[in-house]
Amino acid sequence: MNEKTVGMLSKFTGVSVHTIKYYEKLGLISSSRREQSNYRSYDVKSCTDIYECMKYRNMGFSLKDIQLLLKEGDNALLSSLLEKRSQELATEVTELLNTRELIENYRKELAELDRRLGKWYIEDCPDFYFRRQTKGLNYMDEASCESDGINLAEYAPKSSSLLELSPEYFKGDLSAFSWGHGISIDTDNDFMKDKKGFEKISGGRMFTAYLCLGGHYASEGDLINEFLRYYNEYKSGIPKAPVYGFRLRITLDETGERKDYFRFCVLASEEMNQMVV
Known part of the structure; x- marks a missing residue:
């Protein structure tokens, strides 16, 4: 079968029906309507586009950025957004490490309190x-x-x-x-x-x-x-x-x-x- 229903596509891709419908609502993927059953069906391109969406989502890109990449993205835009995301993550890592240091210092302070x-x-x-x-x-x-x-x-x-x-x-x-x-x-x-x-x-x-x-x-x-x-x-x-x-x-x-x-x-x-x- 060259096309799949949303339920079949969900099982095939491992992505929930809710997410697939949401991606379609945002225009990230598209479907066609079957004349006989009035069901929407999805071709192979929809499947690969879902994987593309998931790739960027797993790197923490916003849906707005994903829309740009899928609809207007060229090499320059992709490179720019990847650099931006990398810098955001570097900031997040620094903040997490600082928070972890606060926790560890407080744990040491409490251990000292209990000892003394x-x-x-x-x-x-x-x-x-x-x-x-x-x-x-x-x-x-x-x-x-x-x-x-x-x-x-x-x-x-x-x-x-x-x-x-x-x-x-x-x-x-x-x-x-x-x-x-x-x-x-x-x-x-x-x-x-x-x-x-x-x-x-x-x-x-x-x-x-x-x-x-x-x-x-x-x-x-x-x-x-x-x-x-x-x-x-x-x-x-x-x-x-x-x-x-x-x-x-x-x-x-x-x-x-x-x-x-x-x-x-x-x-x-x-x-x-x-x-x-």
Whole structure:
């Protein structure tokens, strides 16, 4: 048989009836109508054109580009579209590799969190920027995550929710804390430099504690004793500089209660060098 019905063509080519009809609607393939049965039939050219469509679809070409190639395509157009598609894929590969790097770095960070949970260390920490958004539990005016063309939320998980606890907080003023968003930066690539609305916190040798907290730990002061339990193993009293908590993970425990996991840090020196830009 030289011509096939759409069902027979579907079995012959391995392409669904729906796709064949859609390609025909777009004018990518054509059919003829049988006088006796009023069914549409497809010749060998339709079959080979379907394969041509599938070839370009499997390379990720848009249907619009396929229409151009089948109806107007010459060697120059084909070469141009192949180069364009290759460049698009190179960009996609780069973006996927960057996303994979984010995932792998976050996995390593969580593995480090689990290894160090409930322990304290003195370690070197990089500089970071803080976008303050609340005072206590009250939102500040004009304190979105974006300022001066930088939206820190777009950098997550490199950026994270950041909790600041002032020395007054540890003296009993349970409103002396702020939430916001923070991001550590590479000193060789300080893309945040001179961006208005962000506080630059100088890093250095820091006391660091990895803690898991539940409930209203900030507003009700539950974390004070938990943090000081570790801090007082290092130095008696309360911190004389702000304590910063980077939230690394939120999960539910076996009872369904929410648990927040933090890396808290405060300069090991007596003073925190803080600059507002």
